[in-house]
Amino acid sequence: MTEGEPLIRWDWIASHLDEFAFRLGEHVELTVIAVGVGFVIAFALSLLILRAPRTEGPITWVTGTLYTIPSLALFALLIPYTGLTIVTAEIGLVGYTLLILVRNIVRGIRGVPAEVREAALGMGYAPGDLLWRIEVPLALAVIIAGVRIATISTIGLVTVTALIGQGGFGQLILSGLQRFFSTELIAGAVLSVALAICADALLVAVQQRLTPWTRAA
């Protein structure tokens, strides 16, 4: 922070709107891939837990340990193998989504009332149909709650990937830190938080659309 320089230079912001748009695209891309891939893996792990409850302990332990490892350390451990690439960033980001997503998917499907399940079986639903047409729709509110938490934390973690050459808005924060330029770092931080809030609002809207029956409650 140079002497006599204002905390925020609005003229700099006005002249860098193109860069903000580019960083937004990057940030969204990193987040969507991470949550998308994370969700597919978490869903498979959850089905495994529901079929074979004995796997719950080991899966929770592994995803929990992964979640505990600080993001910068996890990225750093991967760099010697996958370099300063998007792959390094995504392996880490996907890893962090698993604990939250698995927990919510399992909790959501287990929370489906036994009577509902029995009624469906009595009506002749095959196990596959039971999962996709009864259990998943009823568990959707809890599952999307997990997706919301995973998305918000991923958007925050993406900023850290700036250190390995990715980062979206994190690049603005990092470059602002390195040049002691407060306008740039505040812009990066504010845009990242704003993106998290917008993404959360979007997911709430999606959830209300997909589970209209929860709105009455």
Add this chain to the structure above:
Amino acid sequence: MTLLADVLRWFTDPAHYRGGDAVQTRLVEHLELSGLAVLVGVLVALPIGLWLGHTGRLAFIAVNVANIGRAVPSLALLALALPIAFALGLGLGFWPTFLALIPLAIPPILTNAYVAVRNVDRDATEAARGMGLSESGILRRVELPLALPLILAGIRTASVNVVATATLGALVAGGGLGRYIVDGLGLQEYDRLFAGALLVALLAIAVEVSFGVLERAAISPGIRVEPRAL
């Protein structure tokens, strides 16, 4: 495999245990910074959380402060703490990182303390009130012991987050184990980078595990049940 050999050599090199960049020095720096931040977080958040939980007031704030905390990325906290530290004339390194860690530590401690006290069986607090305990007596002698494991769980979450984020302090010329990662990245010395990352990861896991032990020990003897398989 050469990387692992390099990392092993890095750990066995006596030069890495001497001077200002010694492993033990960085570890102590990391623990000092994290410990102080968590301590301040506890001093600020715990009384508020306990009081809100006891009175049941402002539930909305107590529960949502954790969600808001999650939305603010740790790197952004550090970024925002830097101009503040500069404005206060505190300079680089320790202080901006410390300022960034406190808002990170507060939300999980506050929310957990609130939920922990709220979850205490109403019958127990009513019985204590009937026996003539004062309100602060109820909080201190009934609610606090019963809520302790969940309160510690909040402090654990805060501590793990703080230890993780203290690593980023190296970006603003702070010390701690993050130095090895940031310097290793900058100098492209992968053995240093990997060794630092390993130390940080192990420290975070160690903090998590120790709190887990503490939480189990803190369960009030009267309500302790044998752990059962899920």
